[in-house]
Amino acid sequence: MPELPEVEVVRLGLDGNITGRTLSDVEVRHPRAIRRHILGAGDFTGRLAGRKVVATRRRGKYLWVELSSGMDADLALLAHLGMSGQLLIQPPDAPDEKHLRVRFRFDDDGPELRFVDQRTFGGFLVDDLVTVDGTALPSAIAHIARDPMDPRFDARATVAALRRKKTELKRALLDQTLVSGIGNIYADEALWRARLHWSRPTERLSAAKAAEALAAATDVMREALGQGGTSFDALYVNVNGQSGYFDRSLAVYGQERLPCRRCGTAIRREPFMNRSSYFCPRCQRRSPG
DNA sequence: AGTATCCCCTGAGCGC
DNA sequence: TGCGCTCAGGGGATAC
CATH class of the missing domain: 1.10.8.50 (Helicase, Ruva Protein; domain 3)
Incomplete structure (x- = not known):
């Protein structure tokens, strides 16, 4: 769902379904989905396990979830849907989608989050938050301009x-x-x-x-x-x-x-x-x- | 430095 | 049927 309105629709859906929940097992089913996470799948899943989703954010076509991190620096799970990426909330027993790339499970054993992406242009990384022009952003998208829905868009x-x-x-x-x-x-x-x-x-x-x-x-x-x-x-x-x-x-x-x-x-x-x-x-x- | 082209992928639809 | 071609809400990595 690539452009701003479609990404915002997804963010709103995530907000109502995963905010306040704690990630447990994350399963990377296709390496391209985390190619921008330089340290690889083991690091990716390891940094997510046990983290609680505290907020969902979006800038332009990027969205991210802020993760509570206890004593560590603030972290974000950053996502881009590319041309064909979908984020779906699914019951754990729903059959795997043909193009399922990443599965995010939660410690409440409730509905899981699935990333389904036919063309594999989309993907994730776990990133540090930095402050750019007064706004906290994942460092990987520090170069992305504010979008027209941003209250501080000029x-x-x-x-x-x-x-x-x-x-x-x-x-x-x-x-x-x-x-x-x-x-x-x-x-x-x-x-x-x-x-x-x-x-x-x-x-x-x-x-x-x-x-x-x-x-x-x-x-x-x-x-x-x-x-x-x-x-x-x-x-x-x-x-x-x-x-x-x-x-x-x-x-x-x-x-x-x-x-x-x-x-x-x-x-x-x-x-x-x-x-x-x-x-x-x-x-x-x-x-x- | 700023702009333009290439390329990553899978699948659908079309003409032959 | 099947083949080959074009096309698809993207952006990064290069090339100029």
């Missing part, structure tokens, strides 16, 4: 930073060190709302239009969160395996050849960074106008 500063870049607007919106949480779906939706073409050079963008694009991204992600996120298929589900409904509200993403909701022109798809950009060729011109 829209003006982000607009200024965006306009200092020399790149295409959509690349900037996807740059997680500039603003985090926006992915391919919500970038396209935001650009459509702001009537901007994905390839608009950032240096030729007024502050007002940059602010509009950013506000549109914020709005569309907030709306998507309200609908439980975007799911086209069973890959994108909450911790209980349920899909969100925002796919019904998408104006352009995945809508190639369908009429634009504003002007009726057929939505187009263009190659973009080995993926796609969807846009309305009439509402979203390459040049200002």
Whole structure:
């Protein structure tokens, strides 16, 4: 469940299901799921056993759980879902999923947490918390910018930073060190709302239009969160395996050849960074106008 | 230093 | 049927 709304849906599910519980056995079923934990599976499981989940957090598309650690320094279990990762709360006797990569058991023998990930782009690490700009973050994501749902997100500063870049607007919106949480779906939706073409050079963008694009991204992600996120298929589900409904509200993403909701022109798809950009060729011109 | 491309993986859908 | 190709809500590691 990759973009901000989907990750937040997962975080909320984790919060209600594992906060206050203590980890016991952790089973790493696929090494790629912990490839970013440099010290390996033994260290990973050893550092988690006996730790209690005290909070769940998110920045952009990353989420983590803060673990009580007694006398030690504060620790976090950091997760990224990649393209196809799911975090599921399951009864211990539920059959293993085909792509089960990590199983987290708790000392109450209650429902377990499972990481299921078809493409293995997602994964975990146990990390130290550091303070960056007044906020505690796992050190591995110290470079990730605040996302638009962060109370301390600075829209003006982000607009200024965006306009200092020399790149295409959509690349900037996807740059997680500039603003985090926006992915391919919500970038396209935001650009459509702001009537901007994905390839608009950032240096030729007024502050007002940059602010509009950013506000549109914020709005569309907030709306998507309200609908439980975007799911086209069973890959994108909450911790209980349920899909969100925002796919019904998408104006352009995945809508190639369908009429634009504003002007009726057929939505187009263009190659973009080995993926796609969807846009309305009439509402979203390459040049200002 | 900042930006752009490559690459990691599995599976679904399509044309032939 | 099966093969080969394209495509998929990501980001890090390199290359320029």
